[in-house]
Amino acid sequence: MPPDTQLGRDLLVSVERGDIQGMSFGFRTLKNSWDFNVEPNLRTVEQAELIEITVTSIPAYPDSSLEVLKRSQAVAKGENFAHWQDDNRRKWLQAMGA
Numbered sequence: 001m002p003p004d005t006q007l008g009r010d011l012l013v014s015v016e017r018g019d020i021q022g023m024s025f026g027f028r029t030l031k032n033s034w035d036f037n038v039e040p041n042l043r044t045v046e047q048a049e050l051i052e053i054t055v056t057s058i059p060a061y062p063d064s065s066l067e068v069l070k071r072s073q074a075v076a077k078g079e080n081f082a083h084w085q086d087d088n089r090r091k092w093l094q095a096m097g098a
Helices: 006-017 071-076 081-095
Strands: 022-035 042-056
Touching: none
Parallel strands: none
Antiparallel strands: 022 042
16 A cells, blocks of 8 residues: 555556556566577576565556555455455465565
8 A cells, every 4th residue: 555645645546547557676686597499588587586666657567567456345345355365475475486
């Protein structure tokens, strides 16, 4: 959740409107591999130290996406929010190589 500041509120509005849709990540590679048998060569980051996450309208990684999660709405509808949290944690652990 962004801070309850003018900038934080403006960010939420921009994301909800679709003005800002992507993310960029700053990281230090700890372990990676290369596939030189394809063009362009494919680098796979297997383990990294995450330094920063930036929301942006021009992401460094075009496949990234960003949306506002409406937790209170999900809870009000009786949706299984705990399942979503567990799935999200599992994906983050996989991405971080844990």
